[in-house]
């Protein structure tokens with residue numbers, strides 16, 4: 051039986067690691083590449099941090115844990131809300147170990163707020179509200195750990211306060227946050243022999259979102275006129291810091307410990323073409339925009355513009371300066387702003403003539419406007435499967451007018467990729483775009499008809515995050531029980547929870563979708579440690595146990611997600 055140390059590098063990719071390792075810039079990751087078991091790691095669909103880390107923690111597909119994105123749809127509405135760990139409907143491997151009396155630490159794992167009161171230490175990820183980007187007592191279990199860490203390393207950061215930062219200052223912020231997290235984590239790691247210790251560094255993801263164009267000479271978003279030479283090495287320097295942190299952990303690794311270095315998804319570059327699913331749907335006759343000037347719920351452009359302005363200023367200042375009764379009303383009824391937001395988001399759509407629509411959010415997916423499910427649904431539920439088939443076929447025929455190449459790599463009907471009680475919460479169709487010459491199409495929100503694929507103009511390009519997620523993440527393993535340079539058959543994120551439980555000597559629940567990565571394990575170890583199975587745990591939570599953010603907290607989360615590069 052091993053102890054397990056997991057270093058999670060959010061969004062890390064071998065496309066960055068391998069070339070830097072060859073240049074001798076990542077000595078510790080190089081050692082793992084040479085001596086460990088290294089393989090690309092498949093992410094979830096979609097390859098977004100919340101579903102991905104949830105599948106990492108639970109060993110289950112999103113249909114069983116219910117997490118698909120940063121936001122979740124409210125039933126029977128077009129509204130969405132930010133979610134937190136109380137939405138996850140499946141036990142984590144950390145909880146399973148904790149119940150067995152093992153000591154566990156979960157540090158900065160996304161979607162762990164509020165912290166699960168485990169036998170050990172939990173410091174929530176960037177879903178913790180925390181004013182000023184600092185983990186307050188509500189984000190730390192047990193709360194007294196906060197005082198200890200404060201004395202040793204100062205306040206534990208949730209994420210860098212990037213909202214107001216750009217360029218070199220932003221990069222410095224990422225370095226500062228990462229080093230403070232690492233100092234705190236190393237302090238905790240050295241204080242006792244943990245059975246399972248997990249630290250996630252989100253900075254590898256944020257740096258790639260912000261600085262891909264500076265790192266990649268081929269990036270079509272490179273702008274020679276505005277190049278900052280100091281930023282050419284931004285991604286390299288964050289990976290080097292992560293490598294140094296890995297080195298410090300490796301230096302105090304016991305012989306009985308297995309080390310896993312992994313990412314929740316990979317990363318690549320954004321291209322210069324925007325893509326709007328609703329415009330494509332409009333061209334297909336499946337969606338109608340409201341005519342400009344049309345009155346009624348939704349209204350004219352200026353009407354929307356004013357409302358958007360009012361909501362934005364209310365968001366940025368309003369909660370500080372609005373008259374107390376309104377402020378109280380907003381905080382008490384968090385749905386008001388959410389309703390207004392969803393009205394603004396969809397006010398340009400004519401629901402009576404819309405069969406299929408997209409939220410045009412952080413990843414491409416489609417919803418059917420189903421009668422009885424959506425408030426203004428028009429699609430007969432009995433006809434929805436046929437409509438889905440039709441849309442899948444048409445998406446498959448969609449080609450880029452510029453290159454002539456197929457735009458869609460794959461479309462997934464939700465039942466194809468999700469199984470479990472929460473499958474019905476997933477979008478009807480989730481799309482994976484093809485790459486355009488190796489770069490991603492940029493998902494853009496539309497407010498009216500136009501070209502579905504269009505060139506992003508200068509200002510759109512300047513403000514754009516230049517990196518975007520890829521499905522292929524990393525898995526590197528060494529230490530106790532690991533067969534060096536083993537070949538593992540298509541490992542996936544959902545395989546890590548069962549593998550960690552196995553290594554830690556705990557039984558693997560039968561309802562986990564992932565498998566123990568036995569090819570990665572040393573033959574002698576396998577012979578003396580057969581895989582044990584256990585019944586399915588009851589699992590936490592029900593919709594009734596979901597804890598909603600206050601409006602102020604939701605605003606904090608939203609601006610942080612924007613700054614980290616998750617939403618535009």
Ligand SMILES: [Zn+2]
Pocket residue numbers: 060061098099100102255314315
């Ligand atoms: Zn991520």
